[in-house]
Amino acid sequence: MKKIISLMLALLMAASFTACSGQSSSSDASSQTSQTEQTATEPQKEELKWVDYAQYSLDEDVPVKNVILMIGDGMGKNLIEASEIVKGDKLVMSGMPYKTTVTTYSQSVTDGYETYTDSAAAATAISTGVKTYNGNVGLDPDGNELETICEYAQSYDMETGLVVRQVVSHATPAGMVAHNSSRDNYPQILREMIKSNVNVMFGGGSQYYQNKKVQNTIDECGYKYISSGEELNALTKDDDKVLGMFAYDNMGAADMSPSLKTMTSKALEMLDNDNGFFLMVEGSNIDTYEHESDMKSTLEQMQSFDQTVDYVLSWAEDNPGTLVIVTADHETGGLELKDGITADEINDSCFTSDGKHTNADVWLMASGAQSAQLCEKDVIDNTDIAKYMRKVIADARD
Numbered sequence: 501m502k503k504i505i506s507l508m509l510a511l512l513m514a515a516s517f518t519a520c521s522g523q524s525s526s527s528d529a530s531s532q533t534s535q536t537e538q539t540a541t542e543p544q545k546e547e548l549k550w551v552d553y554a555q556y557s558l559d560e561d562v563p564v565k566n567v568i569l570m571i572g573d574g575m576g577k578n579l580i581e582a583s584e585i586v587k588g589d590k591l592v593m594s595g596m597p598y599k600t601t602v603t604t605y606s607q608s609v610t611d612g613y614e615t616y617t618d619s620a621a622a623a624t625a626i627s628t629g630v631k632t633y634n635g636n637v638g639l640d641p642d643g644n645e646l647e648t649i650c651e652y653a654q655s656y657d658m659e660t661g662l663v664v665r666q667v668v669s670h671a672t673p674a675g676m677v678a679h680n681s682s683r684d685n686y687p688q689i690l691r692e693m694i695k696s697n698v699n700v701m702f703g704g705g706s707q708y709y710q711n712k713k714v715q716n717t718i719d720e721c722g723y724k725y726i727s728s729g730e731e732l733n734a735l736t737k738d739d740d741k742v743l744g745m746f747a748y749d750n751m752g753a754a755d756m757s758p759s760l761k762t763m764t765s766k767a768l769e770m771l772d773n774d775n776g777f778f779l780m781v782e783g784s785n786i787d788t789y790e791h792e793s794d795m796k797s798t799l800e801q802m803q804s805f806d807q808t809v810d811y812v813l814s815w816a817e818d819n820p821g822t823l824v825i826v827t828a829d830h831e832t833g834g835l836e837l838k839d840g841i842t843a844d845e846i847n848d849s850c851f852t853s854d855g856k857h858t859n860a861d862v863w864l865m866a867s868g869a870q871s872a873q874l875c876e877k878d879v880i881d882n883t884d885i886a887k888y889m890r891k892v893i894a895d896a897r898d
């Protein structure tokens with residue numbers, strides 16, 4: 501019996517390997533055919549606009565089945581305010597019923613000095629509940645491996661998912677799963693993420709699919725690898741583990757298809773199950789354009805992120821037992837808005853930190869199952885988010 505199973509496994513692996521190499525060679529072929537290239541490489545776009553302000557009624561006094569953590573990378577308080585001035589109305593995230601302030605500093609190298617966090621240390625804090633040095637992913641300051649939020653959710657048989665616009669193994673998603681002393685080890689981190697059996701991973705970074713070790717890990721772990729919007733649409737719940745990388749590097753502009761909302765809606769469809777799931781959704785490129793002090797593109801990223809928040813809240817309204825958390829890992833850009841600033845005056849010059857991260861506190865907004873208690877205090881620390889997610893996951897199951 502064992503022999504038959506291992507033979508079947510070998511056949512399956514061979515089949516999936518063939519499918520993977522088939523995919524890459526067919527896309528190579530199409531890029532050599534000028535006619536096909538036109539249609540194959542034409543960037544598909546999705547409509548981008550501010551979604552209308554809406555409030556959703558999510559059940560609160562129910563056990564937590566699903567946790568959806570939405571992180572606007574670099575989404576400072578002033579950026580939310582700037583977005584609302586430009587929109588001329590509140591963002592949907594502002595209509596979530598509970599709100600508190602979050603401190604974001606990372607572990608200082610010299611005792612007593614707070615450090616402006618990077619995305620890796622912030623993600624580690626939000627995921628594990630432990631402060632660490634900048635650059636560290638899922639490791640404490642002594643280099644010990646910490647239990648990530650995906651590992652914790654998996655220990656309760658929950659499914660897990662990550663949807664981002666950056667490279668799939670970039671700092672924020674990496675911190676939800678992986679352990680590495682350098683956030684820059686993209687292929688190595690990606691392989692660990694694949695080995696950790698996260699059910700759904702969508703984002704950019706298809707360049708790492710060229711890496712043989714990455715390809716082998718995808719095959720060994722039984723992942724389905726996809727790289728186009730059509731393949732994303734075609735996914736079904738039967739696809740248990742999927743890695744989708746839809747751009748060579750970062751997915752860039754907010755209107756590049758598949759949008760954050762499109763990827764998130766597919767992830768929700770695939771992750772929904774009786775044991776619940778943990779899903780992290782990141783508006784990765786808010787931060788990317790803040791680093792360039794590019795206000796127009798930053799606001800487009802905010803449109804896309806708030807549109808996705810709107811979708812998630814409407815989904816959660818129909819799926820009781822879902823806790824939705826919207827927050828940021830840190831502020832970027834040192835955005836300053838003078839009193840009475842108008843929409844026309846909100847431009848690149850409002851950024852004051854030369855594209856660097858700051859230590860400014862950020863907002864956390866919560867809605868749905870057990871959301872009130874997370875915001876009972878006026879100020880919490882980013883590590884408290886990890887502790888709270890664990891508590892409510894355990895409370896509903898132990």
Ligand SMILES: [Zn+2]
Pocket residue numbers: 573574618619622787829830
């Ligand atoms: Zn960040």
